[in-house]
Amino acid sequence: MSGYFGAGTRAPESELEIIMSDMPSCQFESRPRRIVIGSGGVQADFCTNCSVRPTSVCSVIEPSDISRLAEVAVETIVSPGRGFIEEGAPATDFFNVTSGTVKLFKALPDGRRQITGFAAPGHFLGLAVSDNYAFGAEAIDTVRVCRFSREKMSELLDDFPKLERRLLEEASNELVAAQNQMLLLGRKTARERVASFLLDQMQAGLLPGQPPPSGGRLHLPMTRGDIADYLGLTIETVSRTLSWMRAQGMIEVGKGYAITIVSTAKLEVLAAGNS
């Protein structure tokens, strides 16, 4: 319970904590400054009213047992650019994303970085057998997560076998995604990678949770740099490829983080591996 979450003092019964952004850029070496606001008894409806419960691992807990869940969950707000899991640090907690988008990554000593995935609301984080986190996690926009201590989670697993099966399902899904990403990183060209990425993002938007399905219009929360680190490319190549796709009439690139997919068909041809 000490360890990564640093030197802040926390009333054990608190139910909301905030990891503030106190530096302009994300220097991961610095510990996040945690500020606790609000404290008091645990609310019984804390989980009942959770917007992502239907789509998250928590859905397997019966309503009658929800209080058990609420007892061990600590809601945490992480501001944009803030890291809340440090690669290699002792793995003390599990997390469940309830809003916002998280990037998961691994890094080499010289700073090269690979984003291994983006975690949207409903996503469960921290599956690792080792005592240390195998990856880092950082908030892209403002993120809310439910935090569970490892011990408490272990107790929950003992009491709710369904939870374990659900986690296995979650892990299996991630494995499939990881295999797809390996194919992308190992064998696809830059154009194919970007096309695959855009289609995946559209797919993710159509799923439950997340903003409503809008006709080909994407609002990507991540920067070009994040996309590059996810696709194993550079910022420039991502930018150039998007420009090329726009010139081909496949997409429209709006201001900020908006991209509109004009021709899903053309992108699919690309993503499947034709130039």
Place this chain on the structure above:
Amino acid sequence: MSGYFGAGTRAPESELEIIMSDMPSCQFESRPRRIVIGSGGVQADFCTNCSVRPTSVCSVIEPSDISRLAEVAVETIVSPGRGFIEEGAPATDFFNVTSGTVKLFKALPDGRRQITGFAAPGHFLGLAVSDNYAFGAEAIDTVRVCRFSREKMSELLDDFPKLERRLLEEASNELVAAQNQMLLLGRKTARERVASFLLDQMQAGLLPGQPPPSGGRLHLPMTRGDIADYLGLTIETVSRTLSWMRAQGMIEVGKGYAITIVSTAKLEVLAAGNS
């Protein structure tokens, strides 16, 4: 039970089946010709004497319940170059590798292939939520696998909660490996990739199961082509890189599939990301 395993007739009580290599090269489109040799009642010691049980998921089943395991397991021999899981085919079975090495892969329509992992004895295959396999699997050398039908496996999971936890552990380990591989594929140079691969292979050799730990001497069962498809490179680049490492005094390249690691330290410097 029909489906991928083709048109062979099998006595339901048989306990050993063989997937023969009946073609010089591995044409995956052809169904493996399955020949059943030996039949009769299930042996109680079938699993008790299994060499990989201590290191596989089966280890969580108590000796008193071992017969339950033996009832649903079908031992299968797959000859070199034979595929026994086809990407996209209905996922009817799970597998547990008991000897030999398996390559797991995904492919693009034009034939580009990415090997997502090698499965050594003790490895559990087939974790997928979907009704179809997300990857293909092919024997590198002569492989023995224990095959479990999906339904029977599901029953086992209901009866042995420990099994589920063990599978979750297995999946988590694979996820960590997949994340490492994404970092490798997305951000490492050819030299770094090959160095990482050699070190990983040495590590795998030191683990329980597998041949005994020998001083830096590796016997890689896979071809250069497999290594290339695993590392996202070409055969030529793998070959050139190995030659370069030999010239640097890092390794010795023996005949066949033997490689001796001379300087682990130099390889580690490389793998961590220095040129």
Place this chain on the structure above:
DNA sequence: CGGGTAGTTGATGGTCATCAAGGGGGGTGG
């Protein structure tokens, strides 16, 4: 208005893929 971040576009170069040729080993059949 100045500084910082994010993005786009251009010029150039390096890393690795591609094309090509040749050697060595294991299998089969004459």
Place this chain on the structure above:
DNA sequence: CCACCCCCCTTGATGACCATCAACTACCCG
């Protein structure tokens, strides 16, 4: 037994794709 073939591997020559370096714009915030 040797010729032949096929596969695997190695090494060389060339070129493409994408990274790197660099300049410029837009935007946000003080």
